[in-house]
Amino acid sequence: DSGVTQTPKHLITATGQRVTxxxxxxxxxxxxxxYQQSLDQGLQFLIQYYNGEERAKxxxxxxxxxxxxxxxxxxxxxxxxxxGDSALYFCASSVGTSGTYTQYFGPGTRLTVx
Amino acid sequence: QKEVExxxxxxxxxxxxxxxxxxxxxxxxxxYFMWYRQYSRKGPELLMYTYSSGNKEDGRFTAxxxxxSKYISLFIRDSQPSxxxxxxxxxxxxxxxxxxxxxxxxxxxxxx
Numbered sequence: 276d277s278g279v280t281q282t283p284k285h286l287i288t289a290t291g292q293r294v295t296x297x298x299x300x301x302x303x304x305x306x307x308x309x310y311q312q313s314l315d316q317g318l319q320f321l322i323q324y325y326n327g328e329e330r331a332k333x334x335x336x337x338x339x340x341x342x343x344x345x346x347x348x349x350x351x352x353x354x355x356x357x358x359g360d361s362a363l364y365f366c367a368s369s370v371g372t373s374g375t376y377t378q379y380f381g382p383g384t385r386l387t388v389x
Numbered sequence: 390q391k392e393v394e395x396x397x398x399x400x401x402x403x404x405x406x407x408x409x410x411x412x413x414x415x416x417x418x419x420x421y422f423m424w425y426r427q428y429s430r431k432g433p434e435l436l437m438y439t440y441s442s443g444n445k446e447d448g449r450f451t452a453x454x455x456x457x458s459k460y461i462s463l464f465i466r467d468s469q470p471s472x473x474x475x476x477x478x479x480x481x482x483x484x485x486x487x488x489x490x491x492x493x494x495x496x497x498x499x500x501x
Contacts, residue, residue, distance in 0.1 A: 277432065308488070317493035318433070318477060331488055365432050373487045380432030 278302065279381035281366050287387045293354040296384045300347055300368030306330065307349040308369075308378060309341055313362040324349055325372050353386070361388045392416050395478055395492030404501050408465040412478035412492045415459065419480040422454050423489060424463045427475045436476075437463070468499045 278301035288294055300307050309321040320333035324343035335341075338356075343349040353360060363385050367378040395412045402408055410424075420441055425433035437452045439445045439461075445452045451464040461480070465472055475496050479489035 277434065279432070318491040320488050320490075323488065333488065367432075378435070378489075380434065382430075382432050 277379040277381060279366060279368050279379050281364075281381040281384050283384060284382070285385045285387075287389065288356060289389055290356055290358060292356050292388075293352065294356065294386065296351040296353070296364050296366075296386075298349045298351070298366030298368075298381060300349070300366075301379055304368035304370050304379070305347065306369045306372060307343055307347070308367040309335075309349070309351050310365040310367065310380075311362050312365060312383070318365070321351070330372060356388045358388050361386055390415060392490050393478065393480060393492045396495055397493055399496040399498055401498045401500065402468055404468060404470060404499055406468050406499070408468050408472070408497060408499075410463040410465075410476050410478075410495050410497070412461050412480075413459055414461070414480055414490075416480075416482065416490075417456075417459070418482035419490075420483050421481045421487065421489070422452070422461050423479040423481075424450075424452055425477040425479060425491075427477060427494065429474075433477055465497075468497075470499050470501055473497055473499050 280299045305326045308323045312318045321335040323331040341351045363383045365383045367380045369377040423438040424436045427433040442456045449466045453462045475494040477494040478492040481487045481489040
């Protein structure tokens with residue numbers, strides 16, 4: 276158990292809908308990272324927050340947004356969902372701002388868009 | 390060409406075999422090299438990391454980095470069925486947020 280929690284575990288929804296994925300980092304970790312994992316693209320970095328502020332941005336679509344709250348939990352919002360958004364979404368956390376070898380991953384949320 | 394290339398496998402070996410997993414990369418700025426293990430329906434967990442070139446050993450696992458060839462390897466000795474998982478290589482450059490770039494992962498099956 277990495278100490279990172281994600282809810283829900285599974286999400287099934289329809290095209291055009293909006294969903295929110297939630298992540299609680301390990302105790303003491305200030306950085307939260309969001310990743311998307313699909314069979315054809317592998318693990319793709321979406322966005323990083325550090326202590327409430329956006330720190331780094333990856334291949335995140337405009338339909339997706341995230342935020343980190345004062346209690347350090349984070350939410351990833353996915354809107355106008357398309358079939359291609361079906362994937363595993365992972366959250367990871369680390370103590371500092373460096374995302375190298377210090378990240379701990381949560382168990383993921385499996386999103387299915389029908 | 391992707392920045393990090395990794396054969397997806399699957400790689401099937403008998404228990405006790407030595408396993409070699411590899412990645413190639415194109416970005417010469419990469420300085421940090423990691424290997425993650427991901428069991429089915431779980432998140433990746435860090436196995437090993439190496440800074441710059443050289444070897445690093447941890448129990449049955451050895452990580453090698455050859456920066457001149459832009460090639461990294463993970464060796465697993467005396468493989469066990471419990472090693473069956475997907476292994477992802479990852480690497481990052483110095484500076485900025487050091488966000489790693491991941492390979493697509495190699496599926497390893499160790500059969501008894």
